[in-house]
Amino acid sequence: MTRVEIEYCVPCGMLNRAQDVSEALLTQFGEELDEVALVTGDDGVFVVRADGEVVFDKTEDEYDVDAIVRAVRPYVGAAA
Amino acid sequence: MTRVEIEYCVPCGMLNRAQDVSEALLTQFGEELDEVALVTGDDGVFVVRADGEVVFDKTEDEYDVDAIVRAVRPYVGAAA
Numbered sequence: 001m002t003r004v005e006i007e008y009c010v011p012c013g014m015l016n017r018a019q020d021v022s023e024a025l026l027t028q029f030g031e032e033l034d035e036v037a038l039v040t041g042d043d044g045v046f047v048v049r050a051d052g053e054v055v056f057d058k059t060e061d062e063y064d065v066d067a068i069v070r071a072v073r074p075y076v077g078a079a080a
Numbered sequence: 081m082t083r084v085e086i087e088y089c090v091p092c093g094m095l096n097r098a099q100d101v102s103e104a105l106l107t108q109f110g111e112e113l114d115e116v117a118l119v120t121g122d123d124g125v126f127v128v129r130a131d132g133e134v135v136f137d138k139t140e141d142e143y144d145v146d147a148i149v150r151a152v153r154p155y156v157g158a159a160a
Contacts, residue, residue, distance in 0.1 A: 005115075010110045015103065015106050015107065019099060019102070022102075022118060023095065026090075026095050026118060027095065030090045030120060031090045031120045031121075031122065034119065034120065035085075035117045035118060035119040036117065036118050037116065037117035037118075038102060038115060038116045038117075038118075039114065039115040040106070040110060040111045040114065041111075042111065
């Protein structure tokens with residue numbers, strides 16, 4: 001099963017964005033995902049990883065929830 | 081650091097409650113928590129664990145976000 005991590009910058013107030021992404025992923029994939037973890041960080045970080053692979057990084061990609069959901073799809077239901 | 085898991089029943093539509101609890105915990109404790117993981121489940125499950133210890137179980141406790149936050153507090157900032 002698939003674990004998604006959303007590492008976000010706490011002091012920058014990115015919790016809402018992190019929650020939006022987790023809600024979109026869990027609404028889209030439900031039990032096909034094992035878990036979505038909101039990981040606290042700082043220094044402006046906003047990175048999404050699927051099974052350890054970076055699929056979105058704020059320093060490189062435009063923030064777009066639908067694009068992040070599409071980027072996670074190939075990892076969904078991956079062999080445990 | 082502290083990991084909190086919120087295992088919730090996907091088919092029962094408990095994602096919103098799970099999101100409310102994760103938001104309350106992350107708003108209250110921020111970087112004192114390492115991560116809050118939303119873990120998909122079924123069969124009516126709604127269980128909150130802090131570092132593996134059950135601190136809320138829907139089959140035993142009244143659902144109350146503030147009470148769940150208070151129950152997590154002793155585990156916050158626990159030695160890594």
